[in-house]
Amino acid sequence: MLDLVLQAVPMDDSWINFDVQSFIQGFWSNTFGGLTYGAVYGLIALGYTLVYGVLNLINFAHSEVFISGVYAVVFTLTGLGFNGDTPNLPLPALIGDLLLALLAGMAASAIVAFIVERAAYRTLRKRNPPRLVYLITAIGVSFTIQGLFFLWRGAQPEPSVILIPTVQVFDVFGGIVYNYEIVILVAAIVTMVVVDQFIRRSRIGRGIRAVAQDPDTATLMGVNRERIIVITFIIGGLVAGVGAIFWIMLVPQGAQYNGGFVLGVKAFAAAVLGGIGNVRGALLGGLLIGLIGNYGQTLLGAAEWSDVVAFVVLVVVLVVRPTGLLGQSMGRSRA
């Protein structure tokens, strides 16, 4: 009997290796790489967090909102003459082109987010259905948009686009820091601060917080709930558009019809880790998911582990601390 059991266990132990050696060697470069990816996750996570805060809905279609931005960025840049080679442009022209692409990505994502909200969620809200119906609609919208991109562009990813020449800026304990890593990290932090301040200080931000806290009372206090919801979706879309250009900077072949899907799950994991509904938590969660994923894949030895580890983190956080690291605070935060 024991013989049979031993036979049943494959004696193949190469698939999981605790490669501590290369983990230590690549620790610093992994850290910078992880933070960079994490910054993009954070930007996507913001959209999930805002919509969840206001509507208590996992907007599965947000990954498609993001990928629309990615397509817009790629098309704009290809139109401006960018391709798989390192661009050879004077700095002001380069920055101008990238800003144009950034705006295109933001606009595309915001428009898709707006359409999704109007066409699907708003019609649904009027009928006041059970929660399950919302979630099924959300996943349906996500697959519809994915299917449309598939119909339009096919299964192949778009040809790669290189945005900026890669320059090694400095090194920390042997880990080299590249210029794009700094750009992405700084831009993500700036975006987060802007959104955070907007939600804390502006009139619309106060409206968003009010609706998150108590939609009915907010309506009684004169907040236009429908308008706030649309604005929330649009902000999520704009920030996803910012994430889109940096995603292309990291992954030149990143525009694929289903490319946003796993990213979406990871970004949601980030939002939960930071505390869903919490703007600062989204960035923190994103950075942590990026770091953990990068460490995990070096330690365990295959790129796929990055997604597996992120998912395991999601489950562990949900079980141990469902409110996330910083707490679910959109409704509770004060200006």
Next chain:
Amino acid sequence: MSTVNGPTLQPDPQAEQDELGREAKGRGVANSGAISRWNSLSRPAQWGVLLPIVILAYAAPALNLPIISTETAGGGGTNWDINLFQMSYYALIAIGLNVVVGYAGLLDLGYVAFFAVGSYVAAMFTSPDSPFFKIPFLWTLPLAMAVTMFFGVLLGVPTLRLRGDYLAIVTLGFGEIIRLLATIIPAVRGQVGFQNVGRPPGTITGSNGLQQPLFSASNGAPWYWLTITIIIVVLLLVGNMERSRVGRAWVAIREDEDAAEIMGVPVFKFKVWAFAIGAAVGGLTGALAGGQVGFVNNQSFTVQQSILFLAAVVLGGAGNKVGAIIGGALVAYIPNRFIAIAEFKYLIFGAALVVLMIFRSGGILAARQKLLAYSRRAYAFLREPAGSASDRQRSGARR
């Protein structure tokens, strides 16, 4: 001071009438009329009606008629028998997912993971490519159910205490993880996969006079008959469960989890049960599908598949096992019949999900929820005061 007799609710006839009118409008009177007539039949009479349907289902391989056939003139398209097998296994998986989504109201977006585990169990214990010891194929069916049930509990215990929406994203991630693990772990051979997955015993004499296996990849009919036999068994089990304490608990959880908990329903326990039973049916289907195709690798277990399964349940009507069968069969049949749109089936069924949710969230055959618990007695009670035919019609609308 009597606090026992709280305020009594006076029935409001006007409101009740409104409620009835709204319900009748929402569900379509013709539909509920047919259902009430069905429920007024005695058990043997119901079997009498069902028997021809079952016979027709078994005879379906002979019904390869020009309009409905999935084979195209030039010998292309999907073989009719194989199409039937695909329809049947989609129907079976829809029944399984219906337990999770329809009865217990738990949104499982990674159901393909259980399907994958079932396929892999069948493959690893029968294929010569696997280092494991081998068992006959039919024994892998219960084994696949047991293993997937274990996986269901493994995933369910930490996550089912969470709110419903978190469960959706966790299962979505789980589906993706199983696929990734199938790529990473060498023992399951990634894209290379397992060939010559086992098959049930039995041989027939082929057209060339040679003995060949009855259950083969190119011969769909035996697989189809096996699957619909399993469907009937599973339907009996699930139907009994639905009418029992377990089923009532599931419906209570679906309708209002907090209220169910307060009423003394062990919510967590029954959620895990729903999850485990759904997983087991998914694993069973996976083993069957793996056996028919004869080849299992990591390529077919995508998230899109999960959404197709979900579309099958929602299309037919979540919470209604007949609806699940119809939905599952449709989801498999439409891409096979209309090859031109097969490539865009994810788009079509994704859009169908949205449109259905907005305009008819109950699906094609909406579930009768409220009187499920004591349905027969309740129907009898409702029919009693009805003297005239028109009254009977009205009580039909009332279910």
